[in-house]
Amino acid sequence: MSDKKSRILLIEDDASIAELQKDYLEINQMEAEISSDGKVGLTRALNEPFDLIVVDIMLPSMDGFEICRRIREKKNIPLMIVSAKKEDIDKIRGLGLGADDYLTKPFSPSELVARVQAHIKRYQLLTGSDSANETIESNQIVIDKSARRVHVLGKEVIFTTKEFDLLLFFMTHPNRVWMKEQLFRQVWAMDDLDSDIYTVVVHVGRIREKLKKANLSEIPIETIWGSGYRFNT
Template identity: 55%
Template sequence: MQKILIIEDETAIAELQRDYFELHGYIVDICHTGDDGLAIALKGAHDLIILDLQLPGIDGFELCKQIRRVKEIPILIVSAKKEEIDKIRGFGLGADDFITKPFSPNELVARAKAHLSRYERFMGKNKDSEKIRIRELTIDKASRRVFVHGKEVIFTAKEFDLLLFLATHPNRVFSKEELFERIWGIDSAGDLPTVTVHIRRIREKIEADPSAPQFIDTIWGAGYRLTV
């Protein structure tokens, strides 16, 4: 059975979330402060985290940042904050989804199920698979080849590395600085326009219309995300 950690300071909301997840067969743990949430998240074996932003102690933004440093599991923010800047910041720190309060418990469960399914597909049960398939795009990790509609598209080494990294972290937003450090292996003070150029070249090769991308989204103010 999959385990979910709910980090929420309002007891009634946390218990409502717990009840709905338990009805759908999940095991649920609850904590009410940022400090407890961080300790439990880092040592626990949870499959997904539901996270409030306005918490006693460590706030939700910092909590998301610290958890994401060591865990790849889905993180869903559920918050009364509704400003676009809060959503951009949350995605930029590694959240997979942002749901505003008041929320539909059924929608929350549905979104959690979708993220768990994607996580299992790309990072869990199929993590040893040699191929990643996202609609008409196929990435062969072993041979380092890319196919669109079954036709091979030639990639440079760094273009492939960048596409593969985004594809193995689906729906996650990464800043240019993070991508530069992950792919080029040096400090982000380097040539950040390199990331922009490589994203443009990848789009030209995999997108039917690079000006209206269906795979790699630009999240303004935050970075890039490969959507599945």
């Protein structure tokens, strides 16, 4: 295991909040850097080697939604949104643009640290050597775990980090019903909260949408009303 510290970018224009987040992350053996401007933060996110990015929505020069969209066009590293915007539509939009998590203000710094650590650990685990040289195939979907690539009907389809993780979990645990809370614990590696149901719902929806666009005739992820989801083989 490397002793290299995880490097976090905080795109946040409220100096007091940013410094508090930075302090707590550094206390927990991570490196944290702050960008208070949206465009500057995006440039750094795209051109520097960060392990995770935390972005606010309301920012000077470019909002967090646009930053999230642009990052996801280029990178699949863990990406979290933190915002005072608590409406469900904002959370669904953020997750729909590719964020792995959405944390509403105010929140405890320790919760931020726990989520950051969980996302980084999960990402490193799934991109590490343990997954080498393994492919999984079902319903004309082929996952290459080592390369983190997905092919549908022979054509590559691009998934974000958590979309890939969730699809991989479904395909390695087929033909059983998974509650949304269980999926959140398994894939996001965190205890479930009521608001986090949207995280799972949005990611399942995006996976289905991409499979449909890839011309898959039967979408294998079935909604079991009142229970959760099942990946049928």
